[in-house]
Amino acid sequence: MPDKRPRGYQPDWQPRLHTLELLASIEAILDRYAGHLPISIRQAFYAAVSADVLPKTERAYKRLVEVLGMARRSGRIPxxxxxxxxxxxxxxxxxxxxPMAFRAAMYRAAESYRRDRQEGQPVRLELWCEAVGMVEQLARLAGPYSVPVFSGGGFDSLPGKRAAALRAARDPRGLxxxxxxxxxxxxxHLPRALAEDVAAFAAAHGGRSELVRVAVTEAQVERYELPVAPTKATDRRSFTAAGTTQAExxxxxxxxxxxxxxxxxxxxTAVHEAxxxxxxVEREQLLSELER
Incomplete structure (x- = not known):
């Protein structure tokens, strides 16, 4: 039986009225977060749930995945x-x-020259996220401060935790x-295990580290009225929150x-400005040298 799913571009797509209404709502969401694009489909879904556009169900999410797929195939959404x-x-x-292309690349690199903006700061910072897909989004936020972003999903990322500990040990300010x-x-439980393991590895190498929870917290769920879901009945680990909430x-x-x-x-702030x-000054020096 041939697969009837759409392939390639679909410029002749004619969505039905209820789909057009959903698309209008999603386009409004994209306009609202224009300064934070691209966002994931899951983030668009939660925004639609918060706006009472979609119910918080797996079926509604799958429908949004299909609609956004066709909207991009058709050119309606970039x-x-x-x-x-x-x-x-x-x-x-x-x-x-x-050689000319290489020289041009060197000039572009000089135009974007940047010092380590954590230089002179009281502590070395890193930003870790549970989901790999959030790295790109968080990197745009942390990049202006020269704060690196890592994904740390799973309890068994021993090499990643040890590597963080070694970075902490190399910096007298701590991590x-x-x-x-x-x-x-x-x-x-994952951040707790992460914090304990990194700290233990770091201490063995003469370093120190700490972990600070930025999101999601119970207070944030209440303050921003984030959607919650019941905890899985099969998960027996201790958990005191009223329900679960994804970072997205x-x-x-x-x-x-x-x-x-x-x-x-x-x-x-004063150190950062300096x-x-x-x-x-150094960027201008590099550009002047390359122009000569």
Missing amino acids: WEVIRDDSGARAESPLAFAG CILHVGDLDPSGT ALPPDILAQLVQVAIEERRD VLQQEA
Whole structure:
């Protein structure tokens, strides 16, 4: 039996009235978060749930996946505004079309020259998230502060935890890990295990580390009226919250605000401004040298 699902572009797509209404709501959501694009389908779904556009059911989520797929195939919604976290990642070898292309690349690199903006700060910061798909979004928030972003899903990422401990040991200021994860048994126990293991590894190498929960917390669920789901009956781990909430349920602008506040609370503004001034001077020096 032939597969009737759409393939390739679908410029002649004619959605029904109820689908058009859903698309209008999603487009309004994308406009609202224009400064935080791309967002994931899950984030768009939670925004639609909060706006009473969709019910919080797996069936409604699957429908949104299908509708957004067709909306992008048809050209109604731009491809670049939706982030598909399930997509494959690839690495391409660095190559140039010739010496002129190489020189142009060097000039572009000099234009974007940046010092380590954590230089001189009281503590070294890292931002960790439970979901791999959130790395790109969080990196845009943390990048201006030179704060690296890591995904730390799972209890068994021993190499990742030890690597963090070694980074902590190399820096006399110590390491502060800012953590973004789901509010559920895993999201509660995982950061605790992460904090304890990294601290133990770091201590063995003469370093120190701490972990700070940025999101999601019970207080944030109540304050921002985030959707909750019951805890799985099969999960026997201790969990005191009234229900579970995914990190992607936080509106992108609220998440950005929480991350920015967590970073800036641990930074010296005057030191940051001095590094930016030095960075600007050195950037001009590099560009002048390349122009000669």
